[in-house]
Amino acid sequence: MNIKSKFWKLSIVTLAGVLLAALSCGHPTGSGGCTGAAGTHLCACLSGSTCNDGLTCAIDKNVCVTVTSGAAGTNGAAGTATSGEAGTNGAAGTATTGEAGTNGAAGTNGSAGTNGAAGTNGDAGTSGGGGSNLIINGDFSNGMTDWAIPNGTPTNPGVTGGQFCLTLATNNNVILGWGDTSTSAVVNTGTNYTLSYQAKTTSALSMFEVHLGQVVSPYNVDYNDNTDAPGTGLTTFTHNFTVNTSDSQAGLAFVMTATTGTPTVCIDNVSLRAN
Secondary structure (H helix, E strand, O other), X not given: OOHHHHHHHHHHHHHHHHHHHHHHOOOOOOOXXXXXXXXXXXXXXXXXXXXXXXXXXXXXXXXXXXXXXXOOOOOXXXXXXXXXXXXXXXXXXXXXXXXXXXXXXXXXXXXXXXXXXXXXXXXXXXXXOOOOOOOOOOOOOOOOOOEEEEEOOOEEEEEEOOEEEEEOOOOOOEEEEEOOXXXXXXXXXXXXXXXXXXXXXXXXXXXXXXXXXXXXXXXXXXXXXXXXXXXXOOEEEEEEEEOOOOEEEEEEEEEEEOOOOOOEEEEEEEEEEEO
């Protein structure tokens, strides 16, 4: 029997004991001993079921009695409860380790990049004095503006790669000139000037001169040099000088001749500056 069933059985037994005690204690065995009117102690009940205050009608005897409580019945022994046996632990599961994965194949190295082409050297800068360049368009950035060929018949004259080039015919004297009545330079006595330019030729020249002089009659020469000898590479030539007479309309000319062959001559970065 479980604990709950035993508890209810014990409660019913106890209640029954209390009721029996209540009914038996002070209960007379008959109607004798009445000393008063009906409804009083040990006298007949009123109307067959009631009594005066404080009394109870013992219906089976039709007598009013005083009811006292009997001693409470004893509690039954508490039931014992047994616990179920503990279950046994299941066997521990086994765990296996997965096989190690294989390493992927190594990637191949990319091909080495190729080196870019070497850059070309820029043209040499012009040297000169601290003043501004008196030769307008001396670098031929505006083509042949302010330049002309007043003498000779060269072939293919024009600006190529930023340089003015022309091809000489054999024994043909050619003049490449800068300046005219509308464009010229002013040079003064007592002032030092620096003339600078770059030149090259594909073969030897029999004559190469640079002149600074008037662009109008009587075309006097202010400065002249015939010592420069251009080679196959672009070379910078520089001259420092003073003029004997001031010239308000000075121009510049390159004079060149080839007695053999047909060399191509190139000029660039021409400048005339006052120091």
